[in-house]
Every structure is written in structure tokens, then in C-alpha cells.
Amino acid sequence: MNIPSDRNPLLLFVFAVLAASPLLLSVQRAPEGTDATLKAIAAAQAFLSTLDEHQRKVVNVELNEDTRIRWSNLPTGIAPYPRNGIRLGDMTPAQQEAALKLVAAPLSPSGYQKVINIINGDEVFKTMAPSLRFRENTTPVFGRGEFYVAILGTPSATTPWMIQFGGHHLGINITLVGSQHVLTPSHTGAQPATYSMNGQTIRPLGNENEKAFALINALNAGQRKQAMIDYYVADGVLGPGHDGEVIQPEGVRAATFTQGQQAMILDLIQEWVSIINETDAKAKMAEVKKNLADTFFAWSGPTINGSASYFRIQGPTVEIEYAPQCVAVPCGSGRPSPDHIHTFYRDPTNDYGAKLTAR
């Protein structure tokens, strides 16, 4: 996947797409069914069996407090630490296929599709890389080949283990404990937020954007006044490195919402929750619904759809942050863009399956 940098960007992209063809095809192979644990174990074993001994050692690492936190929103080259596992670009097509089956196993079909859309978006972003301005000694690397797969711990139907899959704008951390699967903390992001592929317009986080703007505009004047935070949010606050921190919530409390508004915020939250398979998502949504009265919705920025507005949802068992980032040079204050989004999804009581592993 090493391509000379003096080639035409379009040709480079075509080459990269060819090299990563299993990724494109696997879009159609999201799993159905509910027995995600057994599927994940079988997929993990199948993936490991495609690897040589050295690769297996790199992919299958110990699960502990130091290894599980190695996820980032940043691309290879400028992430603060190397990610766990091996990159797709270092795998054969058969290994890539097996790796993606492992990723897909505990996810819903729509969740897996979102993951693929983010990866393909980064491949699109790679074509913009020649115009990126970085210092000589920093080399951010983008594209499909730069997504890492790791298995933390031993795949098991009883003891905790993890599947990590991440790269630029993606940090999927799935903790599997028996029949339960926990997706928090996880990160999704997009730049570009809209691209075209195979005749289709793709917006990896389009639903999140649409549902959030619909919700803020469905609030009455009093609710909206409470929801609005009157300060500029320069960056996310729930990202990597912030495990265990719970900030004081702000905004409007969902207890004041009408039934329709409550349905809208639940539908918005579901965009993150339902990345995991239907069974786990259903249980998680029931918990979120139970705590809905104590859930806050805060908004910073214009309420006109298409604006670069920040929002945060905070409840007893769910934290979601949607933070537009800068795209221009210089990346000055007040210039976030709707075309570059970071989101973080946490559960202050159950990140990395804390509730399940404490038993």
C-alpha cells in the first residue's frame, strides 16, 4: 500500500481502492441474528487462524487498563500512542475479510455500515492529503489501510474480552462479557461529512446531524433558551484520555419534554446506541429511557441545519458529544465546520463494561 507521492491523486485513489477491494465488498456482508457472542468468538478464532504467529501476537494483546485506552480520533502518525493490533493495510485480502467479519459480528448491520462509511470517508479524505500542512517530522497517514484491529484478552463466552477497531475518526471499543456487549467509550467522526461513492451520496453521520437539528427546532422558546449554552466550544471534552470524568451537566432537562420531544431525543441517542447489535442496543435503550427525565440536552451554535453547531447529551448512563472541528488554515476560533465532525459516546457507569466486570 506504499504509493509514491508524485503520482496523480486520482490514480492514487484508484490504486488504493483496488488494494482495499475486500472492504468495499464487505459493506454488503453485515451480520444478521442475535447470538453475537458466539458469532464474535467464532469470528475471532477464524481471524486469528488466518494470521501468522507474529501477527497473532500483535493482534491479540492482554486486556488491562493500559491497553484498553489506546484509541484515538487522530490518524496514524500523530496519534499520541500506537494503536493496538495490526493495520488493514498490512493484511492480505483474506485476512482483511476475516478482520472485518470480526468487527461486524457484535454490531448491527446499520452500525457496521456506519463504520464502513467512516472508513471509506477517510479514503476520500486521503485524496486531500497533499494539501495538508504539517511539520516535516510529522506524518499523518489516512485511508482504509490505516485502520487497526485488535483482540484484547481471550475470546470467551464467560470472561471479559474486547474487540478494538479504529483509525482516523473511528474508535470502536467493544467489551464482551458473557452475552452482554458494551460499546462505550466509542468515537465516530467524519471528514468530509458528505461524499459521493458508487453513485450514492454518503453522510456517515448524517442521521445524527438531521435528528439533532430537528430536536433543537422542536423545542419551544423556553426549552430552547435552557438548552442553549452561550459560549463557544472549541473542542470535545469526552474524548480519549478522559475516562472516568463526569462533567456537570448543562442544558435543558428531558423531563420538561413532551412525549414527541422525548421520542426525538431517544431517536437521536439511538444513532450511537444502535451501532451495537439489536439485542444489546435494546437493553441499552431501555436503560436510557428509564433515566430520560434526568437526561440533559445542551446546544452551542446556530439552530439552522447545516451550521457547525455543537451538542451534548448527558444522562445518568449515557453521554454523547457532537463537536464540529475546524477545517481551514489557520484553525482559528469560531471556525468549526459542519464538514468535520467528532463524536464521542460514553456511559459514565459502564465504560469498558465496568459494571459487568466489577461483579
Added chain:
Amino acid sequence: MRQKTLLAIAGVLLVVARSASAHRLDEYLQATRLSISSNEVGIELDLTPGVDIAPLIFALINTDHDGRISPSEAERYANQVVREIAIEIDGRRSQLGVLRYEFPSFQEMSAGEGTIRIYARAIWRGSAGAHYLVYQNNYKTDLGVYLVNVLRPGTPAIEITEQRRDRFQRGMNLAFVLR
């Protein structure tokens, strides 16, 4: 299989403007998390210089210009930053003391993602009742972009009743009750 792939290639079109960078370049991100207990106010400050200003910030720290941050240089810089942060509780200025700090390498800072983390605290003796805290960060206001948040207290004995920030999050006013 190959036909599907070729179709995918043919269909790839950019519908977005070219971006120059996805990462902070000429700003100094300063993210503060405050924590309140009945006997101290804690501050955890993350300082992340953008790529373009990393050499400038590094030069401020690495005063002997040997390319490495020595313990004394780190200590001096941490104290320099904390001196620019003001905390008032119930109208009285509180003295902030540096507890510890972590510094990245220059290489990490040059990537625009190396974060300096400084822990500091102000001691206070809170009595039961309503209190008011004012936080103000005056460090490098020509380059800074700011975040400030208060962590949810770890005990029901402390309730944060109001939080207000200025437009750019350099300052925060907090009302809280100690039971």
C-alpha cells in the same frame, strides 16, 4: 467481484471542498477541569499547542535550548502557567499550588497533539451553605482557545447549582452548596 470494485471506483467523486488541515495549527488549546471538594478546589489543565506554535511554546519551556525539557524547566513552566490562573472563592483569592505535571516530547508537541498536563489545587475550608467560585485563565490570551468544565462532585454533600462561562471559556463562575 472485480466488476463491483470498478463500479465503486468509477462512482467515487468528491463533493466537498479541499481542506487544508484537520488539526489545530496556530492556537494553544487550554482545557481545564475543575473539581470541588469540601477542602480543596482541584484543577487539571491540558495544554495542547498547535503545530505552528509548538516551537514557540517549546522555546518558552526549554530555556537552556538543549532540546529537552528538564525537571526544573518543567516545574518552572508549570508554575508560570498556574500563576496566570486566578481562583476566588466567596470573593477571596485562593492560592493555587502545582501538584504535579506531565510533559510530552518536542516531537509530540510538533505534531500538534502533544499535551502538557498540569495538576494544581487551592486549599479552602468550606462551611455548610452557599458558596461562589470564580475561575479565570489569563495564560497566553493571544494564542489561547479555552475549555473549562467542572466535574460532577463525587459526593451528594456538594451540589453545583449554577455554572456560567464567558463566551470563550476563559472564565467560569460557579455557585455551589455544601451540606
